[in-house]
Amino acid sequence: MQKRLFEGAKQTLLEAIDLTAESLLVYGPSHRHWAIAWSGGKDSSALLTVVMFLIESGRIPSPETLTVLYADTRMELLPLSFAAMRMIAQLRSRGVDVRVVLPEMDERFFVYMLGRGVPPPSNTFRWCTPQIKVEPMQAELSRLVGAIGGKVLMLTGVRVGESASRDSRISMACGVNGAECGQGWYQETLPESLCDTLAPLLHWRVCNVWEWLRIFAPSKRYGGWDTGTIADAYGGEEAEEKNARTGxxxxxxxxxxxALDLVLTLPEWEYLQPLKGLKPLYRELKLPRNRLRKPGGETRADGTLVKNQYRMGPLTMDARRMGLARILEMQAAVNAEATRTGRPPIDILDSAEVARIKELIDANTWPRRWDGTEPRADEPTDEGGPTLFDELEEEQELVNLGLEES
Ligand code: SF4
Structure with missing residues (x-):
């Protein structure tokens, strides 16, 4: 359990850095190998660069190895992923082992959704974070631990900010109130057999993070890191006031x-506007006409009756084709404008992913316990026809799709 080093924390940035150094001096030396779970967002980028500064300035001893695991979900906000690529080049030029961690092809967000037919994630059916962030990190960590033959100290960018001094519980909620999606999950779910986790920025306030990224880290004295662009990628000064999160x-x-709204206020990223179509598309895909539904009398693998007999299931094949076409249209619109204005193109769906989605659709691929013969969710049935599509129904979906046994 991480010790409460941060009592009464209402600190300036320099005090915050001192406490971070203290935390690493207490817990660091018991591990020969350290790793950093880096999402490319503000908190984990602050963590990464402050740890580098503390090591390079001799304020904390260097571990035997430091490995940076960059979680590339393929869904990152473009300005942040460009900023991450520049940081990776800087880190590698200083001899840091940076590994880009990607989900397996069939687990990627769009491939899973449109190829296998699993509906877009929601607050009650959140398949995305574990699948595109945490599990690939776990797999890479296993490889790392296998290669070095010892447990790793995994540093994460989890912060509780101002509440650190009075709240003894670390909120593991992923991605609310200015936090980065994934950080809490890394802290909570990376297996103890492979790593111990430490959150050296636990006590940092969001203003400490911005100040570090914008002023300190870019200066030569603190490492000369290209972190200003990361802060800018959140949408400039306004983001600070809004305690911007990203994902x-x-x-x-x-x-x-x-996050996208703020970025679109900056002239250089205006051409990403067509991506605003993603959220309405997800909402549309969740409608009954785009889903299948098991008729009444459905049972689980153990033979017991499923509670909600009218729940909705996977995306129809037509819905998947429609979703694929719409995303490709958005991408083409962005890239046409990118070409016209000399801005970088995007590839939220690359050719290999498109080919794999089509292959899965052609192979009539469905989630477990579904085969596509089920009626559409908007069709009336003998059992009373389509009923509620409400949060309760969504709660059932993990089981419904065979992703989790109830
Ligand atoms: S940012 Fe949103 S969509 Fe992406 S993994 Fe996190 S919760 Fe899922």
């Missing part, structure tokens, strides 16, 4: 796509 472009779980 996937068009995150299906956020009420508003605030």
């Amino acid at each position: 996937c472009v068009g995150c299906a779980l956020c009420e508003r796509d605030m």
